[in-house]
Every structure is written in structure tokens, then in C-alpha cells.
Amino acid sequence: MSKPKRIIIVGGVGGGATVAAQIRRQDHHSEILLFDRGSHIAFSNCGLPYYLGNITDRNELLTNTDDFSKKYHVSVQINTEVTFIDRTKKQIHYEKSRETYIQSYDKLILSPGATAVIPELKGLNMDNTFTLHTIPDMDAIHTFIEKEQPQRVAIVGAGFIGLEMVENFRAIGLDCTLINRSDHILKIVDHDFHTILTTHLYEKGVDLELNDGLAAFSNDGKTIHLQSGKTIQTDFTLLAVGIKPLTVLAETAGIQLGETGALAVNAYMQTNDPDIYALGDVVETADFLTETPRHIALAWPAHRQAFIIASHLQGDKLPYDGTMGSAILKLFDLTIGATGHTSKDLNTLEIPYQEAFLSGYSHAGYYPGSVPLHIKILFSKTTGQLYGAQVVGFKGADKRLAVLTTAIKGQLTVHDLAALELAYAPPYSQPKDPINIIGYKAVAKLTN
Numbered sequence: 044m045s046k047p048k049r050i051i052i053v054g055g056v057g058g059g060a061t062v063a064a065q066i067r068r069q070d071h072h073s074e075i076l077l078f079d080r081g082s083h084i085a086f087s088n089c090g091l092p093y094y095l096g097n098i099t100d101r102n103e104l105l106t107n108t109d110d111f112s113k114k115y116h117v118s119v120q121i122n123t124e125v126t127f128i129d130r131t132k133k134q135i136h137y138e139k140s141r142e143t144y145i146q147s148y149d150k151l152i153l154s155p156g157a158t159a160v161i162p163e164l165k166g167l168n169m170d171n172t173f174t175l176h177t178i179p180d181m182d183a184i185h186t187f188i189e190k191e192q193p194q195r196v197a198i199v200g201a202g203f204i205g206l207e208m209v210e211n212f213r214a215i216g217l218d219c220t221l222i223n224r225s226d227h228i229l230k231i232v233d234h235d236f237h238t239i240l241t242t243h244l245y246e247k248g249v250d251l252e253l254n255d256g257l258a259a260f261s262n263d264g265k266t267i268h269l270q271s272g273k274t275i276q277t278d279f280t281l282l283a284v285g286i287k288p289l290t291v292l293a294e295t296a297g298i299q300l301g302e303t304g305a306l307a308v309n310a311y312m313q314t315n316d317p318d319i320y321a322l323g324d325v326v327e328t329a330d331f332l333t334e335t336p337r338h339i340a341l342a343w344p345a346h347r348q349a350f351i352i353a354s355h356l357q358g359d360k361l362p363y364d365g366t367m368g369s370a371i372l373k374l375f376d377l378t379i380g381a382t383g384h385t386s387k388d389l390n391t392l393e394i395p396y397q398e399a400f401l402s403g404y405s406h407a408g409y410y411p412g413s414v415p416l417h418i419k420i421l422f423s424k425t426t427g428q429l430y431g432a433q434v435v436g437f438k439g440a441d442k443r444l445a446v447l448t449t450a451i452k453g454q455l456t457v458h459d460l461a462a463l464e465l466a467y468a469p470p471y472s473q474p475k476d477p478i479n480i481i482g483y484k485a486v487a488k489l490t491n
């Protein structure tokens with residue numbers, strides 16, 4: 044057991060609250076102090092879109108701060124911003140109700156996350172233009188909808204948040220226009236899926252403005268001018284054009300950034316100051332397969348990194364073995380998932396690869412409810428080792444993604460996919476599962 048110490052955590056939620064709880068599970072003696080500049084330290088960011096679509100109860104998203112504090116014996120200060128790190132004195136400065144205070148630490152853990160990007164555009168009116176990153180963001184959109192009873196919304200950005208919000212805005216009857224700078228919807232999957240995704244969006248009544256970027260707003264934010272010269276009328280706009288890691292606090296203290304612009308950490312999540320750890324959306328980590336730097340802002344890495352830090356504080360040298368970027372998303376009736384590298388990633392990294400595509404079915408065609416399922420895999424031309432996988436389908440896509448994710452983690456090859464003995468009964472699969480079939484297809488493409 045390590046010596047008791049004072050551990051300060053900057054930021055709650057995904058990384059911060061998780062690392063606090065994880066440390067307490069392993070260490071009953073150290074003092075843990077958690078500061079968050081917001082008013083909630085434990086909520087599910089991932090659930091925010093579903094509250095706006097009237098699917099989730101607001102309270103279900105939140106954990107009461109006092110309950111958290113008591114349960115894990117953590118001193119929590121909300122509405123408190125950490126403004127400065129004095130590494131020489133091992134102190135942080137923080138502001139609460141306009142007063143500045145100082146607190147010393149033995150170990151400091153940074154989990155400030157990221158912030159939604161708001162492009163500088165002429166005519167932007169923040170009374171009817173929103174981003175979605177926090178509970179206050181969610182409440183602001185909800186209040187606007189309740190008060191203004193809008194009919195139309197423009198969603199800018201066809202990434203995770205943009206697409207989840209399109210679904211949830213349609214669920215409450217809003218007319219949606221999805222605007223995206225390129226025609227590539229959801230970059231975690233390759234362009235091969237374009238027609239499947241756009242067809243589904245059109246079927247669900249979503250207007251698409253692809254290959255066109257925002258140029259400006261006018262008419263109090265209700266007219267959007269696109270770069271093509273086209274205009275769109277809207278009652279309000281959701282900007283979902285990306286996030287930026289909140290690195291300023293660390294940078295000012297001399298903590299080094301990595302190549303992606305997020306904080307650089309070693310395999311134990313230590314920054315260049317061994318007494319300062321960082322995790323979550325603010326860090327870059329090595330890619331699981333290529334060890335190249337990657338900035339992946341997802342919940343799984345934050346939770347795993349929390350465990351790595353808590354273990355390291357106890358003296359366990361358990362390394363974080365890199366991020367694969369496994370991600371999944373529901374878009375109306377479709378499930379879209381991906382893991383590992385896309386073709387764009389592999390081209391950028393100049394890694395030669397081969398690919399296989401399968402348009403199959405979720406389960407035996409004669410059993411009711413069999414629906415299309417599409418899988419793409421990317422693999423080494425010679426050894427057949429898997430580099431990436433993408434799955435899009437109406438049923439059973441999450442199961443296939445889980446298998447492919449495990450296969451990449453286990454460094455399996457396409458030969459292994461063909462040979463996997465996956466359970467079969469007509470309601471679930473076929474004697475040769477789509478994973479087996481794509482494995483056979485891929486083996487046939489290997490060069491000796």
C-alpha cells in the first residue's frame with residue numbers, strides 16, 4: 044500500500060469523477076479533492092442528446108454531488124475553477140465566488156476535457172445558436188424549445204453529436220437540415236457507406252446540405268448563408284463542428300503538448316511532470332496498433348485511463364496499451380460502429396492495406412426480421428492482420444462490432460475471422476456468420 048497523500052483532481056464527469064471513485068476503491072487513506080468549474084460533477088454527457096429527444100429523464104443523467112462525495116469520501120467543490128498550477132510549490136490556485144484560494148497537492152490529476160468549437164462567423168447570434176457539451180448547454184436548448192416552440196432546426200456537422208441530435212430533434216417533430224462541409228457523413232466509417240447513410244436520413248425526413256460550409260448568419264441568426272451562396276431559413280442552429288482539448292491551464296504550467304495538440308502523457312498517464320497525471324479528452328495517447336499519436340475523445344478511454352492512474356498511484360505498473368477508437372452510434376433505425384483505422388487513416392500513415400466489403404444479413408433469411416448488415420474490414424495485404432473494421436446495420440451490428448474489436452485487440456488475422464466459431468441459431472445468425480463470410484472473402488484477397 045502506498046503512503047497516504049493529497050490528490051487533487053481538476054474536472055469531474057467522464058475522467059475526473061471516474062478517477063476519484065477508482066482511486067478511493069484502491070486507497071482508503073489519501074485525501075482526494077475534486078474541483079469542477081461547472082455545477083455538476085457526475086453526469087452522462089452521452090445521454091444529453093436523448094434528454095432533448097424526450098427519451099431520457101433529466102434526473103437519470105445526474106448523480107447528486109453530495110451523494111458522490113459521501114459515497115467515495117471525496118471533497119468536491121463545484122462552481123470552482125482551477126486557474127493556475129504552480130509546479131515548483133506543488134500548489135493549485137482556484138477561484139470560487141470571485142475569491143482566489145491556494146491548495147497544495149502531492150499528486151495532481153488533470154481531466155478538464157474539451158470544449159465545443161464555435162467558429163467565428165458574421166451574424167452569429169448565441170441566443171438561437173447552440174452547442175451541446177454540458178448540462179447547461181442541454182438545458183439552454185431545452186428551454187429554447189419549450190419557450191420558442193420552433194419548427195425548424197439547422198444542424199451543422201455530420202459527426203457523432205450532429206447525427207445523434209438530428210435523430211432526437213426529429214423525435215420531437217422538428218424539421219431538420221443537416222449541413223456538412225464535405226459529403227463524408229461520420230468520418231469513423233469510410234465513404235463506402237455514404238449511400239446507406241444518406242438514404243436513411245432522407246427516409247427519416249432530414250434535408251441534407253452536403254459539400255457546403257457555413258459562411259455567415261443574418262436575420263438575427265435565422266438565415267444561414269452557405270459558402271455556395273445558398274441560404275437556409277431556420278428557427279435555431281446547433282453547431283456540432285468539433286471539439287478542442289482544454290490544454291491552456293496545463294500549457295501555462297509548462298506541461299508538454301503532443302503532436303495532435305492535446306497533452307502528451309506516458310503509458311501511465313503521467314505528463315512530463317511525474318506528479319501530474321492527465322486523462323480523458325485533454326490527452327493524446329498512442330494508437331493501439333501503430334503507436335502513433337491519437338486524440339480520441341470517447342468515454343471508454345477516459346474510464347480505462349482512470350483505472351491506469353489509480354493503479355499507478357498504488358505502485359502498480361499497468362500500462363495503458365493504446366486506443367483503438369472503438370465507437371458506436373444509433374442513427375434512427377441504423378447502428379453504425381467502427382474500430383481501428385479507416386482507409387483515410389491508413390493512407391495518411393502510409394500503411395499498405397487491403398479491404399473487403401460484405402453486404403449480408405443480420406440472421407437467416409427465412410426467419411422473420413432478417414435485415415441488411417454491411418461490414419467493411421481493412422487488413423494487411425500479406426499477413427491478413429486486421430487494421431480496422433466498420434459495421435452498419437439495422438440489427439446485430441453491435442455484436443459484430445464487438446467481435447471485430449476483440450479481434451483487432453487480439454491482433455487476429457482474416458484467417459482467424461473465417462475460423463471463429465460463433466454461436467448460431469436462425470434468429471441470430473447463419474451457420475456461417477457474416478464475420479466468417481467476410482473473413483473468407485478477405486483471405487481470398489491476400490497476396491503471398
Ligand SMILES: Cc1cc2nc3c(=O)[nH]c(=O)nc-3n(C[C@H](O)[C@H](O)[C@H](O)COP(=O)(O)OP(=O)(O)OC[C@H]3O[C@@H](n4cnc5c(N)ncnc54)[C@H](O)[C@@H]3O)c2cc1C
Pocket residue numbers: 053054055056057058059078079080081083084088089090091092123124125126154155156157175176177204289292322323324325340341342343345
Ligand atoms: C453530447 C455528447 C455525447 C457523447 N456521447 C458519447 C458516447 O455515446 N460514447 C462515448 O464513448 N463518448 C461520448 N461522448 C464523449 C465523452 O462524454 C467524453 O469523452 C468524456 O466525458 C471525457 O471525459 P473528460 O473527463 O475528459 O471530460 P468531461 O467529461 O467533459 O469533464 C471535464 C470537466 O472538467 C471541468 N473543467 C474544465 N476546466 C476546468 C478547470 N480549469 N477547473 C475546474 N474544472 C474544470 C468541466 O467543467 C467538466 O465538467 C459524448 C460527449 C458529448 C458532449
